[in-house]
Amino acid sequence: MAWTWGTNTLGAGQTQRWWLSWPKDPGIEMIGVQAITSGAEIDFTSPGIQVNSDGSVLYFVTIMNRGSVPAQYHFTGSSRGSWVWGTNTLNAGQTQRWWLSWPGFPGLEIVEALPVTPSCEIDFASAGVQVNTDGSTLYFITVTNRGKYAVEYHFRGSAIC
Amino acid sequence: MTLNIVSDRRGNIVSISQFGDVGDKISGITTAGIQAEPGHHIHEIEVPEELGGISLLDLHKSYKVEISKGVGCLVKA
Structure with a gap:
């Protein structure tokens, strides 16, 4: 099931490490970014996962704005059977x-x-x-x-x- | 139960792996392996039945690998 979440900005040349939390295991997630600002390259990686003792699951995502102006973006992803x-x-x-x-x-x-x-x-x-x-x-x-x-x-x- | 165990030179366990599908869906994976880091050794060890009820993580924390006559076995750390 595809989803789009959050609206965020990031300054030019900046990198941020995010964690996105689900209350329980959402199934395998593919996570990326939907860039909104035209002409701005936003790089992203999803380096890892953590399961917490309450059953919640964190996916970590690293975002980098390679452009020369602040950029706006959404997270976008999809989960599926695995x-x-x-x-x-x-x-x-x-x-x-x-x-x-x-x-x-x-x-x-x-x-x-x-x-x-x-x-x-x-x-x-x-x-x-x-x-x-x-x-x-x-x-x-x-x-x-x-x-x-x-x-x-x-x-x-x-x-x- | 066969376990694939990576240890350092002293037999301290770095990782333990039990191959095979875990969930309902079939992966299709026939085999797998680990490329050992320098100083690490890969052992395929048949674990005695009495250890079968111990979780891999508890084995990892409590045991080490001992080589006897060229064959690796798990012993209490």
Whole structure:
């Protein structure tokens, strides 16, 4: 389900790290920005997720205004059904580069790391894809535990096209 | 239960992974892996039944990897 949320401004050259909170797990979320100010480039990344002890879920979003004038924007996103794979732990401060393998090309997979342990932020980035000679496909994902404690998490994803 | 465990040179656990679909939807993932950082070692360890009821996070906090005759096993930290 697609959504658009908030109306915000950001000065030229400025970067802000946001957190968007849901009262419970919204399902896999793809989050971006709808720029309103013409001619202003707004860069965005969604680096991570945190689950809190009350069940609320935070998605972190970093916004940068690369333009030369203040810019206005909305957050925009979409949630959808997803698969959940693997149960993993990772020490505080550690980063691991994973590969997930499909027997063929599964389509464009959006993959995230969903924390199980409360109050620990897990950051992730899907760095690339590789097709092998046997037709199998690897998706690479880098996972970082930004919390102070060892964390448990799952991979969660969805083929969007 | 087979676990994929990354440890440092001293056997301290960096991560534990149990592969496989968790939810109702099928991912289609056949296998996966971790590219070990320098100084880290990857172990595929068959965990004894008596440890099967312990959560991965509790295993992570309470155990370490010991190599015996080239085979890794979990021991109390």
